[in-house]
Amino acid sequence: MAITQIEAALPGLVFHRPSPEAEPFKAPGDAVAVGDTLALVEVMKSFIPIEAEVAGTFKGYAAPDGESIEPGDVLCEIEVSE
Amino acid sequence: MSRTITTVKPGLQTCVQELPGREGFLEQGFPLSGPFDAWSFRQANILVGNDRDTAALECQFMGPTLTFDADMLIAVTGADMSPALDGAPIPMYATVAVSAGQTLTMGFAKTGARAYLAVSGGIATEPVLGSRAVFHQAGVGGHALIAGQTLPVGVSETSALYVLPESARPVIGTDRVWEVEALCGPNDDWLDEATIEMFFSTDWQIQTKSSRTGIRLTGPDFGFSDKALNKSPDHGQDPSNIIDHGYPMGAVNLAGQTPIILVNDAPSTGGFINPFTIASAAFWKLAQAKPNETLRFRRVDRDGAAALRAEIDAKTKPEILENA
Numbered sequence: 001m002a003i004t005q006i007e008a009a010l011p012g013l014v015f016h017r018p019s020p021e022a023e024p025f026k027a028p029g030d031a032v033a034v035g036d037t038l039a040l041v042e043v044m045k046s047f048i049p050i051e052a053e054v055a056g057t058f059k060g061y062a063a064p065d066g067e068s069i070e071p072g073d074v075l076c077e078i079e080v081s082e
Numbered sequence: 083m084s085r086t087i088t089t090v091k092p093g094l095q096t097c098v099q100e101l102p103g104r105e106g107f108l109e110q111g112f113p114l115s116g117p118f119d120a121w122s123f124r125q126a127n128i129l130v131g132n133d134r135d136t137a138a139l140e141c142q143f144m145g146p147t148l149t150f151d152a153d154m155l156i157a158v159t160g161a162d163m164s165p166a167l168d169g170a171p172i173p174m175y176a177t178v179a180v181s182a183g184q185t186l187t188m189g190f191a192k193t194g195a196r197a198y199l200a201v202s203g204g205i206a207t208e209p210v211l212g213s214r215a216v217f218h219q220a221g222v223g224g225h226a227l228i229a230g231q232t233l234p235v236g237v238s239e240t241s242a243l244y245v246l247p248e249s250a251r252p253v254i255g256t257d258r259v260w261e262v263e264a265l266c267g268p269n270d271d272w273l274d275e276a277t278i279e280m281f282f283s284t285d286w287q288i289q290t291k292s293s294r295t296g297i298r299l300t301g302p303d304f305g306f307s308d309k310a311l312n313k314s315p316d317h318g319q320d321p322s323n324i325i326d327h328g329y330p331m332g333a334v335n336l337a338g339q340t341p342i343i344l345v346n347d348a349p350s351t352g353g354f355i356n357p358f359t360i361a362s363a364a365f366w367k368l369a370q371a372k373p374n375e376t377l378r379f380r381r382v383d384r385d386g387a388a389a390l391r392a393e394i395d396a397k398t399k400p401e402i403l404e405n406a
Contacts, residue, residue, distance in 0.1 A: 009190035010094070010143050011372045012290045043143060043373060044095065044293035068290065068374050071190050 004054050004078045005062070008069045012043035016065040024065075026058040032078050039063075039075055056080040085152045085235045087201065092227040093146035093188065097216035098205050099123065101135035104213040104223065108350040112222060114331065115215035115346050118294055118369035119196050121252050122160035124398035126200035129157035129177045131240030134398055136204035137214040139227075141197040142294075143372075145188020146227055148199075150180045154235060155202035159246075161194030161254065161370060175246040176406060194254040194370035203236030217347050219295065243406035250397040252366055259285075260371050263364045264334065264379040265387060269324065269355035272310040280304075281334075281358060282381050286341070290373040295349075296335070296342040297368050299377065303339050310355070318353055326353045332360035343368060363390035 008014065016024040016039055025037050032038070032052045039061070040047040059077035063069050101123070103116030117123035117140050124134035132138075139146070145163035150156075158165045158174050165172050166187050172178045180186070188197065207214050210223040218226045227233075270278055280302055289298040306321040317324050322336040329335060333344045333356035343360055345368060360368065361382055371377065382390070396402070 011374065042290050045291050045295075046095070046293075048094065070374070071192070 002080050003059060004056070004080050005074045006038060006050065006052070006076050006078060007071075008041060008050075008063070008073045008075050009071055010041045010043050010048060011070050012041045012048075012068065013066060014063045014069045014075060015040040015042065015047070016061055024061075026076070028058060028060045030058040032056050032058050041069065050075060052078065054078055054080050085154070085203065085237065086232045087235060088149045088151060089146060089227045089229055089231040089233070090149055090185065091147040092229055092231070094142050094144040095218055095226040096139055096141045096146045097218050097226050098137050098207055098214050098224060098233070099140045099216065100137040100214040103215045103346070104211050104217070107211055108328075111350060112211060113217060113347045113350060115213070115217045115223065115294075117198065118346050119160055119198070119252070119366040121366045121394050121398060122196070123198045123200075125175065125246050125251070126157045126159040126198040127204075128398065128400045128403060129159075129175070129244050129246060130155040130200045130202040131238060131242060132200060132202065132204050134400075136200070137207065138198055138200035138205060141188055141199060143195055144190050145197055147185060147187045149185045150182060151232070152182050152235070154180055154238070155240065155243075156180055156186070157200050158188070158197055159251075160197040161191040163188040163191050163197045165197075175251055177243040177245075179241075179243065191372075193256065195372050196369045201235050202240050203238035206234040206236040219347060244403040245406050247402060247404055250402050252370070254370050258372075258375040260367045260375065260377050261380050262367050262377050263361040263382045263387065263390060264358045265361060265382060265384065266358060268330070268359070270357045272307055272321075272324070272355045273357050274305040274307050277305040278357075282379050284378075286377045286379070288371055288373050288375050288377060292373060294345060294347040296344055297371075299341045299343070301341070304336060304341075322354050324353060324355045326351055329356060330359050332362060332365065334358040334360065361387035361390055363387060363394050366394075
């Protein structure tokens with residue numbers, strides 16, 4: 001089992017949930033399918049969904065909710081299923 | 083053979099832009115739109131033999147993946163989004179001949195924020211209100227690219243390959259600090275003297291909520307002059323309120339205590355003061371600066387701004403090209 005780090009491609013603010021009151025997109029231990037939304041990045045007054053390009057098990061967010069990120073920063077980790 | 087480009091992946095709000103933009107409708111609320119970094123935009127066009135103001139693509143933060151349906155010349159300028167043709171990296175600021183069926187991929191911006199892709203013959207979408215420039219937020223002149231969309235391309239006979247000399251290209255630094263030339267006015271007399279000094283000596287941080295409409299800045303509070311504090315109630319309640327007036331392009335618009343630089347897709351009128359105006363020659367820096375980077379304003383007068391503008395103008399003419 002390999003851990004894949006999902007890196008930010010956009011500069012902006014990262015959000016773990018679709019709206020302030022909602023549950024996070026993923027919690028540690030959740031299954032991840034290709035195309036699942038993992039987080040939102042706010043840039044240019046738009047919220048851009050960050051979608052999983054690998055399937056596996058969600059390990060957790062690395063970038064805190066609501067904080068600013070730069071391209072290359074690790075957003076979250078996924079344990080990739082073989 | 084159709085002369086088109088097919089969108090495989092759209093990128094982030096990739097839009098057709100054209101100069102001079104949608105002129106003549108400001109009083110009806112239509113902004114000029116057009117390329118945010120006109121310097122890079124024009125250089126991309128001259129590299130493919132187009133008139134420098136021809137419609138081309140503006141890519142923002144994350145570039146598109148496009149397939150060319152005919153042979154044509156392309157050039158990529160501005161932010162470095164690692165452009166690659168069928169997987170092989172291609173140089174920026176150079177003419178590249180592409181064949182029908184080839185695919186251009188662009189990734190996220192490693193330096194800067196906006197890249198320009200020009201094609202020989204230009205993007206030939208239907209003009210709306212006299213321009214092909216897209217005002218994406220309002221859907222005027224079209225919208226940002228979507229997957230599967232095809233773009234018509236104009237006819238071109240050119241086959242010359244050029245390189246743009248390094249000395250004529252805009253320099254996108256890596257220190258995350260931008261010196262931006264600005265003029266006082268039109269409403270600097272609504273601020274107190276200390277605040278005018280403060281504006282030109284502060285490190286302003288670019289907020290994430292910045293776009294082609296406005297660049298929002300974080301910094302110290304503004305202090306106001308008697309003109310703002312003891313005014314006719316017609317002007318509104320807040321010291322930064324003024325009876326509705328026209329907004330110049332590049333105005334530093336003060337909404338309460340938040341300065342917002344009004345750029346290509348900005349509203350043309352409103353009820354806040356504009357104490358400073360960014361020199362048009364510095365717009366490209368606003369286009370290439372990313373959220374959380376720093377702006378420092380350097381005071382120039384009208385002659386200084388005109389000289390800067392002339393300098394960039396000379397660097398966007400075909401005479402500067404070198405044969406590849």
